[in-house]
Amino acid sequence: MKITTFLFIVLATIFYYSCNKDAKTELLDSKLEDLVKSRSKSGTLGYYAMPSSNNYSALPNQDPKNPVTQEKVELGKMLFFETGIGMSPKKSESQATYSCGSCHIPEIGFTAGRFQGIADGGIGFGSHGEARTINPSYDVTEVDAQGARPLPVINLAYVRNPLWNGAFGSYGMNEGTESVWGIGDSLTLINKEKREGLEAAITRALIVHRQVVDKHLMDKLGYTKLFDEAFPDVDPSERYTLQIASHAIASYFRTILTNEAPFQDWIKGDRNAMSDVQKRGAILFFDKAGCINCHNSPSFNNQRFSAVGVKDLDQNGYLVYKTNDGRNKGRAGFTLKDEDLYKFKVPELYNLKHAGFYFHGASKKSLRDVVQYFNEAVPENPNVKSERLDPQFRPLNLTETEINELTEFLENGLYDPNLIRYKPTKILSGNCFPNNDKKSKSEMGCN
Numbered sequence: 001m002k003i004t005t006f007l008f009i010v011l012a013t014i015f016y017y018s019c020n021k022d023a024k025t026e027l028l029d030s031k032l033e034d035l036v037k038s039r040s041k042s043g044t045l046g047y048y049a050m051p052s053s054n055n056y057s058a059l060p061n062q063d064p065k066n067p068v069t070q071e072k073v074e075l076g077k078m079l080f081f082e083t084g085i086g087m088s089p090k091k092s093e094s095q096a097t098y099s100c101g102s103c104h105i106p107e108i109g110f111t112a113g114r115f116q117g118i119a120d121g122g123i124g125f126g127s128h129g130e131a132r133t134i135n136p137s138y139d140v141t142e143v144d145a146q147g148a149r150p151l152p153v154i155n156l157a158y159v160r161n162p163l164w165n166g167a168f169g170s171y172g173m174n175e176g177t178e179s180v181w182g183i184g185d186s187l188t189l190i191n192k193e194k195r196e197g198l199e200a201a202i203t204r205a206l207i208v209h210r211q212v213v214d215k216h217l218m219d220k221l222g223y224t225k226l227f228d229e230a231f232p233d234v235d236p237s238e239r240y241t242l243q244i245a246s247h248a249i250a251s252y253f254r255t256i257l258t259n260e261a262p263f264q265d266w267i268k269g270d271r272n273a274m275s276d277v278q279k280r281g282a283i284l285f286f287d288k289a290g291c292i293n294c295h296n297s298p299s300f301n302n303q304r305f306s307a308v309g310v311k312d313l314d315q316n317g318y319l320v321y322k323t324n325d326g327r328n329k330g331r332a333g334f335t336l337k338d339e340d341l342y343k344f345k346v347p348e349l350y351n352l353k354h355a356g357f358y359f360h361g362a363s364k365k366s367l368r369d370v371v372q373y374f375n376e377a378v379p380e381n382p383n384v385k386s387e388r389l390d391p392q393f394r395p396l397n398l399t400e401t402e403i404n405e406l407t408e409f410l411e412n413g414l415y416d417p418n419l420i421r422y423k424p425t426k427i428l429s430g431n432c433f434p435n436n437d438k439k440s441k442s443e444m445g446c447n
């Protein structure tokens with residue numbers, strides 16, 4: 001064979017395979033586009049696109065009484081991590097040692113690194129929260145740890161009724177539930193203030209997690225000026241309060257969006273942002289695996305509650321000081337309705353790769369295990385009888401390859417690699433954050 005003929009054959013072969021690969025990728029793209037559009041609530045890809053975090057007017061579900069501003073975001077960003085406001089612990093030795101960020105750590109998708117987060121009554125941090133343990137001088141009943149796995153505080157602009165049971169906020173899914181406000185859970189009395197869910201839930205969180213905000217402390221830590229700049233219209237007698245602090249933190253939360261994840265870039269037109277495996281996983285998500293039937297919004301959460309039969313924290317043998325925590329009832333713990341028993345909020349799905357624990361009772365330890373669970377659709381919680389299960393919870397018959405593809409889409413297609421852009425570079429007290437106890441400080445390399 002002549003060398004020119006040989007070269008021609010080699011080049012033609014390379015050309016054939018590379019085109020074929022491109023053609024295959026293009027086919028995946030157009031198939032995914034069609035599917036996404038068909039499930040989109042506006043019929044367009046754009047429905048799933050998150051706005052830029054500094055495009056404040058585009059951030060959804062703002063409270064008209066608390067529009068997002070730069071000044072509020074900057075203040076909320078520091079208060080959320082400010083260990084200096086952890087001033088109401090059960091034992092005075094723990095003053096100024098914990099913050100909201102103790103259970104919502106930015107490096108791991110604003111989750112806790114544990115099945116249960118611990119703030120007051122905990123010591124240590126490890127590399128990202130996993131080594132936090134109970135302070136031996138505390139009795140277990142005194143520790144601030146809740147009866148469900150902490151939800152990540154990301155993409156909250158799409159959450160109108162926070163918590164696994166959606167108990168907070170006067171609007172959204174809580175319209176029509178007025179008669180139970182303050183009844184099942186006395187803290188939901190706050191809904192009578194007619195605010196959006198984030199504002200209400202954060203005020204409650206500041207109290208539950210033993211924080212203090214008042215004029216004296218804000219003067220001491222150096223925040224007074226920031227409150228004045230962010231809330232000039234609020235009467236000074238009401239300005240340095242937990243309520244107003246919650247307005248700043250809610251503004252900050254609405255900007256924490258995973259808008260740099262590969263799927264976001266793909267939606268916005270960069271067809272190279274996802275690998276072919278991720279695209280095949282996305283196709284399964286929107287089609288055969290039926291995930292989109294429940295997880296349908298820009299963050300893949302949903303304003304809907306549904307029973308998928310997973311175990312509670314206490315059933316998993318995790319430390320909770322009381323069994324049968326009211327949270328185990330799901331939405332019914334708030335509405336007191338039998339039909340809401342064991343129904344939990346459909347949560348968002350971005351940046352879960354490093355969470356380490358999944359579902360409200362932390363019963364799964366990897367995203368692949370979660371996919372496997374939905375694939376088999378066998379409830380693991382004996383309290384949840386089959387008639388209570390969501391009809392969309394049904395066996396999917398995915399192959400091993402399909403399970404891997406779907407897992408890859410969740411792990412990396414929905415992963416924004418740069419969430420630490422939302423972490424402050426400092427807090428005004430100058431303390432360490434998110435934790436400030438001696439053990440954490442040494443583990444965090446902070447002095």
Ligand code: HEC
Pocket residue numbers: 099100101102103104117118119120144145146147148149150151152153156159161162163164165198201202205206207209211249327
């Ligand atoms: C001790 C650990 C811990 C601390 C500290 C903590 N959280 Fe949480 N957070 C949780 C848990 C657990 C949940 C889920 C609880 C539930 O749904 O019943 C949660 C849920 C939330 C949610 C709801 C998210 C959603 O998608 O519905 C918001 C908002 C929130 N926390 C804000 C805060 C703020 C603000 C602070 C500080 C004032 C804070 N958290 C401190 C453990 C903690």
Ligand code: HEC
Pocket residue numbers: 285289290291292293294295305306307308310344345346347348349352357358359360361367370371374375390391392393406410
């Ligand atoms: C019937 C509605 C429904 C369907 C279908 C569904 N989910 Fe969910 N999903 C939920 C609910 C509700 C939860 C929270 C359950 C709980 O913790 O009690 C959840 C939780 C999750 C979680 C854990 C999130 C966290 O923070 O712990 C992941 C991951 C997830 N779903 C992925 C998927 C995938 C992938 C599919 C498709 C194979 C899927 N879901 C199908 C309703 C659904």
